[in-house]
Amino acid sequence: MRLLSRWQNSAGERVRIALRLKGLQFDYVPVSSLAPGDYKALNPQGLLPALDVGGRIVAQSPAILEYLEEVYPEPSLLPSDTIIRAEARAFAAHITSEMHAITVQRVRRFLEADLAVDQTGIDRWVQHWLGLGFAALEETLRRRVVNWPFCFGDEPGWVDLHLVPQMGNARRLGCDLSSYPLLGSIEQRCSRLDAFRLSRPEAQPDFPHGQAPA
Structure with missing residues (x-):
């Protein structure tokens, strides 16, 4: 799985935390590393983040989180009651x-x-x-x-x-x-x-040098 996002994107941060809480491997792809127009071609909404699952793109963090919960139910992120x-x-x-x-x-x-x-x-x-x-x-x-x-x-x-x-x-x-x-x-x-510490904005590879943490 590839997660396309940027350092200062709280919806992307949610997904990063979820992936780590579930112990899932993923590649983080900063949108700044893509050529102009490439992200919009992948995700017509143009909003962040998007999850690339074998070439299939899932947009919107609520949909991504639901996908992860359904496909990787253990450990569950939701209460049992x-x-x-x-x-x-x-x-x-x-x-x-x-x-x-x-x-x-x-x-x-x-x-x-x-x-x-x-x-x-x-x-x-x-x-x-x-x-x-x-x-x-x-x-x-x-x-x-x-x-x-x-x-x-x-x-x-x-x-x-x-x-x-x-x-x-x-x-x-x-x-x-x-x-x-x-x-x-x-x-x-x-x-x-x-799971939270490694998902913070300042822990991402595209976090700008010298930028104060959020």
């Missing part, structure tokens, strides 16, 4: 559906270039929506039936691999995350594990 599994999927979906696009560079560029929103306004917009999202996630964790060391279990999985990259994105964009102690404690536990 059906209700907790649904809660885990809902938590991750809140990140992918409600929060992720706020941090996407092309979305913020549109605000500036097409709608003439200045940087102060963009920052306020980002911090408002991400703040609402993180507050909801923090409260969700507070209401768990068990105070697990990771989001929904004794081992990291589906939810944690969504949460950690999103927190990194938010921090890079100037968000204060000190109001979310449960989220922060889980992020700290995850950061000590190789």
Whole structure:
């Protein structure tokens, strides 16, 4: 398998973590190493990441994660209990559906270039929506039936691999995350594990020299 992505792509980071949590071998291919137009030819959506499975391209990180879970079910990234599994999927979906696009560079560029929103306004917009999202996630964790060391279990999985990259994105964009102690404690536990540490932006071969980590 080849994972086509770039260092600063939180959706790609999710997939990198999932591949490593499952112990799967893959080749990381920075899109910057491709000739102009080659990636769009592979993935008409043009969005990152994409997984190349023997020449077949799977786009969109949710679809990639579902593919990995179906084809490589052990170890599972999802809880075994059906209700907790649904809660885990809902938590991750809140990140992918409600929060992720706020941090996407092309979305913020549109605000500036097409709608003439200045940087102060963009920052306020980002911090408002991400703040609402993180507050909801923090409260969700507070209401768990068990105070697990990771989001929904004794081992990291589906939810944690969504949460950690999103927190990194938010921090890079100037968000204060000190109001979310449960989220922060889980992020700290995850950061000590190789699957997360090796998937961080600064650990990727295309990470620009001299760039401050996200």
